[in-house]
Amino acid sequence: MKKEVLYEIKALYRDDFRVTGYTFGEGEKALCIIGSMRGNENQQLYCCSRLVARLKQLEEEGRLIPGKQILVIPCANPYSINTKKRFWCTDNTDINRMFPGYALGETTQRIAAGVFEAVKGWQYGIQFASFYMPGAFVPHIRMMDTGYQDTELACEFGLPYVVVQKPRPFDTATLNYNWQIWGTHAFSLYTTNTARVDEESALQAENAVMSFMARRRLINHHPHGGYRSEVIRSADFVSIRATCSGFLQCMVKPGQRVQKDTLLARILDPYEGCVLAELRAPMLGVIAFAGDEPMVYENTAVLKLIREEA
Amino acid sequence: MIEIVTQVSLPVDEHLSIKKNRLQPEDGSNGRRISIVTGIHGDELEGQYVCWLVQQRIAQHPECLKGTVDIYPAMNPFGIDSVTRGIPAFDLDMNRIFPGSVDGDMNEYIAAQIVGDISGSDLAVDIHASNIYLTEIPQIRINEISAQRLVPLAMKANVDFVWVHGASTVLESTLAYSLNSRGVDTLVVEMGVGMRITRTYCEQLTDGIFNLMRELNIWTDEVCTTHTPIVSSVADEVEFLNAPVSGVFVKSVNHGALLGPGDEIGLIVDPLHGTLLNRVISPCEGWLFTVREYPMVDQGSLMARILKGHMEEAARKGGAAQ
Ligand SMILES: [Zn+2]
Numbered sequence: 001m002k003k004e005v006l007y008e009i010k011a012l013y014r015d016d017f018r019v020t021g022y023t024f025g026e027g028e029k030a031l032c033i034i035g036s037m038r039g040n041e042n043q044q045l046y047c048c049s050r051l052v053a054r055l056k057q058l059e060e061e062g063r064l065i066p067g068k069q070i071l072v073i074p075c076a077n078p079y080s081i082n083t084k085k086r087f088w089c090t091d092n093t094d095i096n097r098m099f100p101g102y103a104l105g106e107t108t109q110r111i112a113a114g115v116f117e118a119v120k121g122w123q124y125g126i127q128f129a130s131f132y133m134p135g136a137f138v139p140h141i142r143m144m145d146t147g148y149q150d151t152e153l154a155c156e157f158g159l160p161y162v163v164v165q166k167p168r169p170f171d172t173a174t175l176n177y178n179w180q181i182w183g184t185h186a187f188s189l190y191t192t193n194t195a196r197v198d199e200e201s202a203l204q205a206e207n208a209v210m211s212f213m214a215r216r217r218l219i220n221h222h223p224h225g226g227y228r229s230e231v232i233r234s235a236d237f238v239s240i241r242a243t244c245s246g247f248l249q250c251m252v253k254p255g256q257r258v259q260k261d262t263l264l265a266r267i268l269d270p271y272e273g274c275v276l277a278e279l280r281a282p283m284l285g286v287i288a289f290a291g292d293e294p295m296v297y298e299n300t301a302v303l304k305l306i307r308e309e310a
Numbered sequence: 311m312i313e314i315v316t317q318v319s320l321p322v323d324e325h326l327s328i329k330k331n332r333l334q335p336e337d338g339s340n341g342r343r344i345s346i347v348t349g350i351h352g353d354e355l356e357g358q359y360v361c362w363l364v365q366q367r368i369a370q371h372p373e374c375l376k377g378t379v380d381i382y383p384a385m386n387p388f389g390i391d392s393v394t395r396g397i398p399a400f401d402l403d404m405n406r407i408f409p410g411s412v413d414g415d416m417n418e419y420i421a422a423q424i425v426g427d428i429s430g431s432d433l434a435v436d437i438h439a440s441n442i443y444l445t446e447i448p449q450i451r452i453n454e455i456s457a458q459r460l461v462p463l464a465m466k467a468n469v470d471f472v473w474v475h476g477a478s479t480v481l482e483s484t485l486a487y488s489l490n491s492r493g494v495d496t497l498v499v500e501m502g503v504g505m506r507i508t509r510t511y512c513e514q515l516t517d518g519i520f521n522l523m524r525e526l527n528i529w530t531d532e533v534c535t536t537h538t539p540i541v542s543s544v545a546d547e548v549e550f551l552n553a554p555v556s557g558v559f560v561k562s563v564n565h566g567a568l569l570g571p572g573d574e575i576g577l578i579v580d581p582l583h584g585t586l587l588n589r590v591i592s593p594c595e596g597w598l599f600t601v602r603e604y605p606m607v608d609q610g611s612l613m614a615r616i617l618k619g620h621m622e623e624a625a626r627k628g629g630a631a632q
Pocket of ligand 1: 350351354439440
């Protein structure tokens with residue numbers, strides 16, 4: 001294992017801003033894994049730290065395949081984690097909206113450029129990504145529909161779902177999109193949580209990456225368990241929206257299969273405690289996402305359902 | 311007449327409403343329609359005073375109004391109320407969610423209703439005020455794909471600068487892009503600085519708005535405009551100066567200054583060690599149309615934008631600076 005600073009900015013008062021990488025093995029640039037880019041992505045950082053520990057152990061046991069190199073960058077934005085700010089502290093910009101970056105541009109463009117310099121040109125790229133809404137997701141691999149995506153490779157993680165998503169305008173500035181455009185097989189790995197560390201889904205993510213590395217012949221390891229991934233399009237997600245504002249009382253968990261008309265959640269009047277609305281399953285399906293904010297705004301997609309043919 | 315463009319109910323005993331004021335001729339006739347829009351970014355307040363000035367002037371001569379003037383002063387009321395650029399609670403830049411969706415979440419729904427309400431205008435003016443970091447000369451920014459239609463209009467808006475910039479996918483989610491692609495000519499104004507009101511700039515733009523209204527036969531009174539913009543549509547005419555080091559930036563010149571190569575724009579200093587970290591100098595001859603107002607800089611922070619190659623026009627402006 002080699003630990004090195006991949007990108008650095010000198011600060012006025014704070015300690016210098018550093019992006020640190022861990023390299024395992026030597027040779028062909030096979031796999032690059034990146035963790036948190038935003039200040040609330042604790043779970044993403046946690047997953048990477050587990051992988052660093054795991055890879056270190058594999059290396060000591062001589063179970064890395066010679067000639068293949070693996071790079072793990074647990075965190076591309078320690079400043080924001082340390083100040084508990086979601087985005088860049090001074091101007092609130094999002095590093096994951098700045099790729100491929102610009103080395104002579106604004107600060108976060110420079111960081112993106114510095115990170116991209118380190119992560120581009122690898123055969124496979126995994127980013128531990130987060131959803132913008134608080135809640136729990138069924139673990140899945142997400143990939144942008146750029147024409148370069150390879151869904152069969154994504155199934156090698158053995159997570160329940162592989163989701164293919166049409167890029168929206170802002171997606172063109174994300175790491176996943178630019179990785180693909182620059183020839184890396186890119187996967188965004190969504191575990192259940194973001195701000196809270198969830199041991200169970202971190203273990204699942206670790207096993208998923210282990211399976212992928214084993215199947216790609218990067219490590220000596222026998223993958224066990226896991227799912228036969230189902231490939232779906234993001235358009236197959238059915239959003240179930242709050243029909244009014246109030247306290248959200250969610251009755252289902254991600255991964256749960258529900259019949260049409262099952263009661264999924266209730267919205268309660270914040271003053272009088274009465275039920276303002278009941279949200280029911282519009283069709284047979286599996287819960288993909290369940291929001292866990294106590295209070296919701298009208299029209300917020302509090303649940304997402306993967307539709308199943310009856 | 312005050313109208314509610316759209317409204318949603320919030321969790322606890324409150325409604326969020328987007329409001330506009332519709333001003334129409336006293337005789338009830340219709341005519342053409344201009345929409346004046348501001349407050350998408352909650353920390354940009356220059357447009358607030360413009361909205362007020364426009365109404366004051368119409369009130370002085372209501373007989374000159376021959377069309378509809380719709381004034382939308384607060385597109386992002388949450389942001390304005392909480393001194394936040396984006397939409398608080400969502401950590402979202404409102405100018406990245408257009409055209410929105412009526413089936414989407416609260417913000418997408420509001421965005422879609424706003425686009426729907428402004429649609430049908432003959433002209434929209436979306437007033438921004440840079441951000442809290444930079445001060446800008448009154449200018450209109452135009453995406454190159456709309457340049458042909460918009461530059462002639464921008465010439466009449468009494469601003470000092472018209473900047474035609476390259477297209478970018480990310481900008482497709484702005485209000486102006488949505489409106490322009492729906493056939494509503496929309497001018498994006500950037501002027502002054504965030505969290506402040508620069509009275510002279512607001513008065514200058516108000517003259518420009520009345521001049522545009524006169525062009526559209528919405529306003530019949532005489533309008534006096536005093537500013538002719540410099541137009542730049544060449545990509546490398548604008549020089550960007552980003553901070554080479556983190557520190558405290560202290561500006562030496564004001565925006566609007568004419569610069570020669572080697573002229574000092576500011577200093578980056580280190581108050582802990584008492585040292586000078588960098589003397590920021592102009593790399594070229596040009597016109598300083600953007601300068602940093604907020605002193606703290608990280609390595610990479612933008613400090614200045616300089617327009618090259620229009621020295622004679624810029625020299626004629628002379629007094630454009632504050
Ligand atoms: Zn703005």
